[in-house]
Each structure stands twice: as structure tokens, then as C-alpha cells.
Amino acid sequence: MSKQFDVVVIGGGPGGYIAAIRAAQLGFNVACVDEWKNEKGGPAPGGTCTNVGCIPSKALLQSSEHFEHAMHHFADHGISTGEVKMDVAKMLARKDTVVKQNNDGILYLFKKNKVTFFHGRGSFVAAKDGVYELKAGDETVQTKHVIVATGSNARALPGAPFDEELILSNDGALRVGAVPKKLGVIGSGVIGLEMGSVWRRLGAEVTVLEALPAFLAAVDESVAKEAAKLFKKQGLKIELGVKISEVKPGKGGVSVAYTDAKGAEQKLDVDKLIVSIGRVPNTIGLNVEAVGLQLDERGAIVVDADCKTNLPNVWAVGDVVRGPMLAHKAEEEGVAVAERIAGQHGHVNFNTIPWVIYTSPEIAWVGRTEQQLKADGVAYKAGQFPFLANGRARALGDTQGFVKFLADAKTDEILGVHIIGPFASELISEAVVAMEFKASAEDIARICHAHPSLSEATKEAALAIDKRTLNF
Numbered sequence: 001m002s003k004q005f006d007v008v009v010i011g012g013g014p015g016g017y018i019a020a021i022r023a024a025q026l027g028f029n030v031a032c033v034d035e036w037k038n039e040k041g042g043p044a045p046g047g048t049c050t051n052v053g054c055i056p057s058k059a060l061l062q063s064s065e066h067f068e069h070a071m072h073h074f075a076d077h078g079i080s081t082g083e084v085k086m087d088v089a090k091m092l093a094r095k096d097t098v099v100k101q102n103n104d105g106i107l108y109l110f111k112k113n114k115v116t117f118f119h120g121r122g123s124f125v126a127a128k129d130g131v132y133e134l135k136a137g138d139e140t141v142q143t144k145h146v147i148v149a150t151g152s153n154a155r156a157l158p159g160a161p162f163d164e165e166l167i168l169s170n171d172g173a174l175r176v177g178a179v180p181k182k183l184g185v186i187g188s189g190v191i192g193l194e195m196g197s198v199w200r201r202l203g204a205e206v207t208v209l210e211a212l213p214a215f216l217a218a219v220d221e222s223v224a225k226e227a228a229k230l231f232k233k234q235g236l237k238i239e240l241g242v243k244i245s246e247v248k249p250g251k252g253g254v255s256v257a258y259t260d261a262k263g264a265e266q267k268l269d270v271d272k273l274i275v276s277i278g279r280v281p282n283t284i285g286l287n288v289e290a291v292g293l294q295l296d297e298r299g300a301i302v303v304d305a306d307c308k309t310n311l312p313n314v315w316a317v318g319d320v321v322r323g324p325m326l327a328h329k330a331e332e333e334g335v336a337v338a339e340r341i342a343g344q345h346g347h348v349n350f351n352t353i354p355w356v357i358y359t360s361p362e363i364a365w366v367g368r369t370e371q372q373l374k375a376d377g378v379a380y381k382a383g384q385f386p387f388l389a390n391g392r393a394r395a396l397g398d399t400q401g402f403v404k405f406l407a408d409a410k411t412d413e414i415l416g417v418h419i420i421g422p423f424a425s426e427l428i429s430e431a432v433v434a435m436e437f438k439a440s441a442e443d444i445a446r447i448c449h450a451h452p453s454l455s456e457a458t459k460e461a462a463l464a465i466d467k468r469t470l471n472f
């Protein structure tokens with residue numbers, strides 16, 4: 001007889017494993033099925049985020065940043081070193097250890113919360129009398145509720161499939177065994193900039209080719225402008241407005257033919273090419289046809305604002321549905337769905353989802369950009385404070401960038417906060433909390449911030465809304 005559950009989650013990434021844990025906390029009998037394999041063929045829950053996304057990329061960003069500091073910044077502190085060398089194999093092994101710690105952590109959390117884990121593919125078999133029959137690896141299970149959290153895959157350029165040797169997706173980009181002399185990156189989005197930064201810091205000559213005429217089009221224009229200036233200074237070559245015509249892998253390298261913004265034919269020869277032009281929702285092998293689960297023209301599972309699909313008691317969360325492809329968005333949806341199944345009022349506020357790009361300096365924002373406010377016809381005030389005038393940033397030796405506040409001209413409610421600078425990823429949380437509580441800029445300006453801290457730049461940017469900064 002097949003095993004019975006209240007809730008079965010298909011996919012063990014941040015959307016799925018968090019949904020499974022929350023549902024178990026709420027008293028349901030829960031299973032999670034995930035097919036990711038580690039190099040020994042064993043289970044590796046955590047999805048894209050843990051295995052080939054957020055976690056390993058941040059491990060490599062940290063290693064390469066240490067290297068860059070040792071090469072170029074230690075001397076400022078009076079520290080002299082011998083010859084600084086990078087052992088790429090060791091850096092990659094450390095990254096793998098960090099990934100494994102996270103995989104093991106999730107398996108431990110499943111045990112702790114009594115979530116049954118199946119290693120293998122989950123797929124729909126049939127639906128009858130309010131019960132869904134699913135395959136979970138080699139087993140057949142039955143459940144009332146299904147949460148689909150099957151994530152996304154890298155999008156390839158037409159005619160240039162990933163071979164992960166020369167043409168790399170995010171997966172291959174995290175496993176390059178030696179620093180390439182020349183690295184090409186197609187797409188100057190989040191992955192392109194983060195992975196381009198890693199290999200540039202380690203010595204690669206990096207050229208990024210971007211189709212759009214504007215750099216970081218989704219980011220506040222003043223932040224994008226500052227970022228373009230700083231990345232150029234670091235040696236990252238970014239060409240905008242290009243049209244890729246051909247990608248040809250050859251002996252030990254890749255040749256990219258493209259038309260530049262002026263319409264001239266160009267060629268770029270590189271040792272490795274990272275293609276980071278977005279991701280596509282993944283429903284491969286889910287057998288949606290068996291139950292009639294509806295997909296849209298992009299292949300995403302169609303859901304309403306509450307993550308309900310067209311089928312009763314079938315829910316979908318994370319990268320496989322609409323909305324930003326971010327781990328914390330997937331997690332929030334996972335929690336909310338588990339709570340809705342329990343009859344509670346799970347809630348995800350799409351207006352306060354923070355974004356972070358882990359370049360150096362980091363870029364982080366929440367809420368609307370200045371260009372969006374203009375387009376929406378909203379009357380707003382802007383206030384900005386540079387890290388150059390912040391004592392902690394000077395002590396750190398990291399004074400690039402600024403914090404920018406956008407507030408409603410009449411009510412002073414914070415509408416957006418945009419940061420480029422040290423630890424922007426951490427600083428943005430204060431802005432998220434403030435916006436979640438519908439705070440005004442003056443609320444932040446009146447709160448005591450520790451000195452010396454980078455967060456004083458946030459307070460000063462809030463003060464700048466009323467043109468009353470104290471340190472600038």
C-alpha cells in the first residue's frame with residue numbers, strides 16, 4: 001500500500017524545504033521529494049540556491065575578495081605579505097564544503113521536524129476523490145495537498161547549448177578549475193556581475209556583453225550609474241546594446257560574433273564563456289498532463305496571489321511561478337502556503353522584497369526606484385548620503401557609494417531605499433523593516449543609530465530628505 005501524507009512537497013530548494021518544515025511545525029504529516037544528487041549520487045537538498053546558486057557563489061565571492069584585499073589593500077593597513085597566490089582547487093574545495101554543510105543541515109532539519117524525505121524525482125500520477133497519487137523516487141505516495149517547488153534552470157542562447165566546459169551556465173561558472181585568461185560573460189544581470197567579479201578578482205580579463213542599451217535597467221538609475229563607473233574602474237569591460245549573432249566553441253576557447261551598439265560587426269575570443277541571460281521555470285518530468293496542472297507560455301505554473309494553482313489543494317511557490325527569482329521570495333511563499341493549508345492567513349508582501357547584488361561594492365534596494373516613481377507620477381522627495389562622509393566606512397577603508405532614500409512628498413512615507421556600498425546586503429534590512437511598518441523617513445532620522453556604524457549613513461540619508469544631514 002502506498003504511503004499516505006497530508007502534504008507532499010515536490011522540490012527541496014528554499015521554497016520547498018521551508019514549506020515542508022513550516023507545514024510539519026503546523027502539525028501535518030509531511031514528505032518532501034527532491035532529486036538533486038551530490039557527486040557521490042547521494043541526496044543534496046537545498047536546490048539551486050544551496051548547490052549552484054546563492055551559497056556557492058557567495059563562498060567564491062568571499063574567497064576572491066580576500067585575495068583581492070591581500071593583493072591590493074593589505075598594504076594600506078601596514079601589512080606586508082610574501083607573494084600572494086591563489087590555489088583555485090582549494091578555493092573550490094572550500095566552496096564544496098560550505099555547500100555540503102548546508103545540504104546536511106537541511107537533512108538534519110527534516111529529521112528534527114519529522115519530515116519524510118524521498119531522494120528522487122516527484123511526479124503526478126493521478127488525482128481521484130480529492131487524493132493525489134504521486135511518484136516519489138521509487139515509491140508511490142498519496143496526499144491531500146501538493147506543493148510544487150521545482151525551481152528553475154539556466155536559459156541557454158539559441159544554438160549554443162551549455163557544455164559546462166567552454167559554454168558555462170551558473171553550474172559550470174562555479175566549477176572553473178583554473179583562472180581563465182579571458183572570460184566572456186553574456187548578460188550583465190545579477191549572475192553575470194557576481195561571477196564576472198569572482199574571476200576578474202582572480203586575474204581574468206572579463207568582458208560582459210549585454211543586449212539592453214541601459215546598464216542594470218531594473219536598478220535605481222543613480223545607483224546603476226555609480227555601479228557602472230566603479231566596475232569600469234575595477235577593470236570589468238561592459239558593452240551594452242549588443243546583439244549576439246554566433247557563439248562558436250572551438251579548440252580550447254569560444255568565439256562570439258556580435259553586432260555592437262553602433263551596428264558594427266565584432267568578434268570576441270575567450271577561453272570560457274558564461275551565459276547568464278535569465279532562467280526558465282522548471283517542470284521537467286513533473287507529468288503535469290496527468291492531472292491537468294496549468295502552465296503559462298513561459299512554462300511557469302499559473303498561480304494566483306496566494307500561490308493556488310488551477311487544481312484544488314495544489315500549490316506552487318518559488319522560481320517555478322511568477323515573481324522575482326529569489327531564494328527569500330521562495331521561502332516566504334513556502335511559509336505562507338503551509339499556513340494557508342492550515343487555515344491561517346499566510347502573507348507575502350511583494351512590495352518589500354529586498355534585492356541584493358553581491359558585487360563589490362554591494363548593491364541593495366527595496367521598494368520603488370526614482371524612475372518608477374516618475375513613471376507612476378508620484379510626488380516624492382529624495383535624500384542621499386555618501387559613505388565617504390561616514391566614519392566607519394573610512395575606518396574600514398571602503399568609502400565607495402551611497403545610501404539613497406525616496407519618500408512621499410506629502411506624507412514622508414518611505415517609498416524606496418537604494419544602497420551601493422559596504423555591507424549593503426545587511427544595511428537594507430533596516431529599510432525593509434521600516435517599509436513593512438510604513439515608516440516615514442523622519443522615523444528613521446529620529447532613531448538612535450550606533451556610532452561608528454555604516455547604518456549611520458542610512459540615518460543620514462533619511463535626514464537628507466529634509467536637507468538636514470549632520471555630517472555632510
Ligand code: FAD
Pocket residue numbers: 010011012013014015016033034035036045046047048049050052053054055057120121122123149150151152170191282284285286317318319320324325326327328329330
Ligand atoms: P530551486 O532552488 O531551484 O529548487 C528546486 C529543487 O527542486 C531542486 O533541488 C531540484 O532538483 C528539485 N526538483 C525539480 N524538479 C523535481 C522533481 N520533479 N522531483 C524532485 N525534485 C525536483 N537568490 C537570492 O535570493 N540570493 C542570492 O544570492 C542568489 N544567488 C544566486 C546565484 C546563482 C548563481 C543562481 C543561479 C541563483 C541565485 N539566486 C539567489 C536565486 C535562487 O537560487 C533561487 O531563486 C532559488 O533557489 C529558488 O528556490 P526554489 O525552491 O524555487 O527552487
Ligand code: NAI
Pocket residue numbers: 157186187188189190191192194209210211212242244275276277278279324325326355356357358
Ligand atoms: P538576470 O535577469 O539578472 O540578467 C540577465 C541579463 O541578460 C539581462 O540584463 C538581460 O538584458 C541580458 N540578456 C538577455 N538576453 C540576452 C542576450 N541574448 N544577449 C545579451 N544579453 C542578454 O539573469 P541572470 O543573471 O541569469 O540571473 C537569473 C536570476 O537569478 C536573477 O534574475 C535573480 O533572480 C537570480 N539571482 C539572484 C542573485 C542575488 O539575489 N544576488 C544572484 C544571482 C542570481
